[in-house]
Amino acid sequence: SSELTQDPAVSVALGQTVRITCQGDSLRSYYASWYQQKPGQAPVLVIYGKNNRPSGIPDRFSGSSSGNTASLTITGAQAEDEADYYCNSRDSSGNPHWVFGGGTKLTVL
Amino acid sequence: QVTLKESGPVLVKPTETLTLTCTVSGFSLSNARMGVSWIRQPPGKALEWLAHIFSNDEKSYSTSLKSRLTISKDTSKSQVVLTMTNMDPVDTATYYCARLTTVVSWLGWFDPWGQGTLVTVSS
Numbered sequence: 001s002s003e004l005t006q007d008p009a010v011s012v013a014l015g016q017t018v019r020i021t022c023q024g025d026s027l028r029s030y031y032a033s034w035y036q037q038k039p040g041q042a043p044v045l046v047i048y049g050k051n052n053r054p055s056g057i058p059d060r061f062s063g064s065s066s067g068n069t070a071s072l073t074i075t076g077a078q079a080e081d082e083a084d085y086y087c088n089s090r091d092s093s094g095n096p097h098w099v100f101g102g103g104t105k106l107t108v109l
Numbered sequence: 110q111v112t113l114k115e116s117g118p119v120l121v122k123p124t125e126t127l128t129l130t131c132t133v134s135g136f137s138l139s140n141a142r143m144g145v146s147w148i149r150q151p152p153g154k155a156l157e158w159l160a161h162i163f164s165n166d167e168k169s170y171s172t173s174l175k176s177r178l179t180i181s182k183d184t185s186k187s188q189v190v191l192t193m194t195n196m197d198p199v200d201t202a203t204y205y206c207a208r209l210t211t212v213v214s215w216l217g218w219f220d221p222w223g224q225g226t227l228v229t230v231s232s
């Protein structure tokens with residue numbers, strides 16, 4: 001099996017840049033995807049693959065990866081970006097299993 | 110427009126079996142690059158992947174819950190069904206279904222998600 005580790009909470013000043021990280025062995029083999037979840041709402045995909053944004057996701061969201069760490073960067077954070085962010089990838093066990101990180105609560109100050 | 114919608118009971122008793130249905134629209138469950146997963150989230154906690162069904166009817170289950178889960182699909186009805194046996198209060202959670210698109214084995218993403226359905230386990 002595999003685990004993905006995220007910092008529980010991160011804060012950023014309005015308009016500044018913030019990086020949310022996700023660590024796990026599976027990230028050496030599989031791309032991460034990132035999801036934004038606001039209170040009472042379903043998760044929404046914000047980044048997938050090397051650095052792809054679904055239609056409708058602002059270009060201030062970007063993704064990167066190095067070794068066993070994937071990162072989600074928000075350049076010029078807005079108040080509406082305050083949310084929980086989850087990373088996800090396929091499990092590195094070789095079976096078609098998927099795993100989520102524990103989530104990062106982003107506060108925009 | 111692709112949508113998924115979960116339906117099922119809001120309250121189940123301990124030891125009962127939960128049956129949830131995910132009704133999809135805007136894509137076919139026979140599309141080779143797409144499948145549907147069930148994912149849950151206990152109140153205030155993180156997301157947990159439960160099970161997945163591929164277009165070819167191959168199924169995959171969370172190792173920790175495998176003995177309690179069954180996933181199936183009815184392509185003609187555009188529905189994916191998840192059953193979970195022997196429900197316990199710790200299974201109280203919002204249950205989501207989500208479409209998984211896989212281009213290659215190392216690249217996949219869940220999009221979109223259903224609105225979720227809160228299931229409470231209590232006597």
